[in-house]
Amino acid sequence: MWKKLFAWLDDRLGLNDLYKATLDRPEPKGNWWNTLGSASLVLFLLQGATGIFLTVYYTPSPDHAYDSIQYIMNEVAFGWLIRGIHHWGSTLMVLVVFIHMLRVFITASYKYPRELTWLIGCALLILTLGMGFTGYLLPWNQRAFWATTVATEIAGAVPFIGGFITEVLRGGTELSALTLSRFFSAHIWMLPLLLAGCIGVHVYLIIKHGESAFPDKED
Amino acid sequence: MAGSNHISRRDFIKLATAAVGAIMVAGVGIPVINYLIDPVLGAGEDEAWIPLGPVENFEINKPTMVNFTRTKVNGWERTANSYGVFVVRRSENDLVVFSNKCTHLGCRVNWNESVGGYICPCHDAEFGPDGAIVRGPQPRPLDRYEGDAIKVEDGVVMIFFKEG
DSSP states (O other): OHHHHHHHHHHHHOHHHHHHHHTSOOOSSOOGGGGHHHHHHHHHHHHHHHHHHHTTTOOOSTTTHHHHHHHHHHTSTTHHHHHHHHHHHHHHHHHHHHHHHHHHHHTTTTSTTOHHHHHHHHHHHHHHHHHHHHHHHTTOSHHHHHHHHHHHHHGGGSTTTHHHHHHHHHTSSSOOHHHHHHHHHIIIIIHHHHHHHHHHHHHHHHHHHOOOOOOOTTO | OTTSSOOOHHHHHHHHHHHHHHHHHHHHHHHHHHHHHHHHHTOOOEEEEEEEEEGGGSOBTOOEEEEEEEEEEETTEEEEEEEEEEEEEEETTEEEEEEOBOTTTSOBOEEETTTTEEEOTTTOOEEOTTSOEEESSOSSOOOEEOGGGEEEETTEEEEEEEEO
């Protein structure tokens, strides 16, 4: 029964080929440092899932942002858990992505034919930091407010157009409801979609080229 | 191993995987479901006697709309919900109060003097002066406050409001 059903689906979806290409592909000798990319992917999915659940109660408005998070933390069942995972997961994701990059650098895995994988990986690091940056404002507490004040002020150091960049980031000369809603939009729509797209290309390239073998003494 | 009570290695692994998988699904699923349905679980009942005004305010046989609000804490915010009822004084001491909530899909009905009935603006349900179905999609007459749910105290009409 199940075999028949699977065969029917496999004929139409090519599940077996997909499985062979993604999970059953040949790997160089196992090494735990090679698992950091997968770990980053899992953290991205975890942040996505917990983030979606947080939007059920979170409200991106200066009047409600802080109170809605207090509500999530103190009153909603398991709200502390879901926000806790999202909070600590974000820090962990930046850390894991960074160590992943270090490993690729140290093993020289960025060389031909994987230069594009490396470049897209750099974009992924920047996007991950962007997620951390935009997410930091959302609790709308003192720390969030002043951290974002400082960080957007830093953008002002760019020659000639710095002041303009700061105002575009803030949606005005000062932090306001506009800042909060545009950071929210960037945090839940723009950056995650860019991240997902880049992850897709990144993973495609890894499957296409296979993983690089560790350099040996000859290299 | 055939015929013995021992479980084969393969079956043991299958069973253990299924058991661990089930625990993991429950470990994720239970918090998530609780998180999503939480506002409904904690909702308390709201009930109170609502004064609608002195009896003499209501003309005989003329449905009169009375509004009242109930405040409720929803999440982190206090929300004021507005309710409306029609008070009908059928004779000197005979009162009936109808909820203005249409029994079809919850829009608010209006008293229409020229038709002599309550009309719902959403799907044209019509209720007679006694709240009964005249025509339209509604499944039952207008809800009414009667018996224990209505009283006159010191000349003031009161209804017993209950929700949740």
